[in-house]
Amino acid sequence: MLSIEDVWKRYGREWVLKGVSLRVAAGEAVALLGPNGVGKTTLLRVAATLTRPQRGRVELGVDRSELVYLANPPAFYRHLSGFENLKTGTLLFGRPVDRAAVEGALKAVGLPPDKPVAAYSSGMKKRLALARARLLRPRLLLLDEPETALDAEGRTLLLGLIAEVKVRGGAVLLATHDRAFAEAAADREVALS
């Protein structure tokens, strides 16, 4: 589904990615492993079409409306509540907004609907990101260190989301430092060096 071929990316004079190639098949989850600064986040951003590589080719295999990228840390509007963030986010994504579905997604991750995101902890923001991904039902899910700041219950929710996407025939590419989490979440591990 996702195909990255011979991607080269540099910031200034420093090459971060040097000829990286990777494929993620439908129904598959792949974990990117590697030390800090090796280019895991950059590769995810290239895959998400957020940044253009100097060389190489990225084929998403899905429409951009079917792609969800969970950044680390996840970004939300601080002055809006969790409910408002999800509602407007879904609307701007071009999807119909179902109030019950939004409330259900928040309830599923154990978040109150009316609390402003400014009052959320890091873990709660991660849970809100999971709720958003669940609501948008992506076919291609890109996750940047998704397990950080999540408690055991949050990790279970995350693993559930990854399994859901795979069952629907989607693909998951995640970057992590945590080998144990990678083994639990992914079918295959790729080490960047």
Add this chain to the structure above:
Amino acid sequence: MRRILALALRDLKIEFRSRAGLLSTFFFLGVVLLILGFALGPETADLKRAAPGVLWVALAFAGSLLAGRAWGLEVENDTLDELLLLPGSREWLYWGKFLFLFGLLFLLSLIVLVLVAGMFYLPLTAFFPLLVTVVLGIVGYAAVSTFYAGLVARLSTAQLILPILVFSVVVPVILAAVKATAALAGGAAVADVWPWWQLLIAFDVIYLTASSLLFPFVVEG
């Protein structure tokens, strides 16, 4: 269209809740009008003569504080990437942000109109044509500001660079708007102001078209 409106309304909601840009703008506006009032007064005739210029000086300077808000909201919340990931061409993002900034500037211009009318004796007898002039002026101002604010959004010096970029392009709009306002304040008929309105409409159409078409190429994650 639905997404454009949703984006503008969401941003307005955030701006009114955070009040960061609005409070500083209204404070700055008050100071500018007070200083100009002291500098040009106390003769009524002097104040009256200066009123059209004061209106647009106050709008342009106070508006420059709001100019960066369209994208400043995204930078503050670190949500620029989320926005750029939204499906579809990025042109609609420009229109949503333009509508948001236009809304803020329109609110500001109503307040400026009332204050200038009260402090500088700007006659509001031709209120509707005056409002048309103001709307045409702020459309051009918002069109250019939205574009350049998006261009420099990720720069740490965005707040410094933005007014320089905006003012260098938006000067013809301000000049035409001042001339039209002065003519209306002097009792001119709409027919006499029409050539200035045509000029403003032409600038607005050019700026909006060029900005919306170029926007997807200049904004990147």
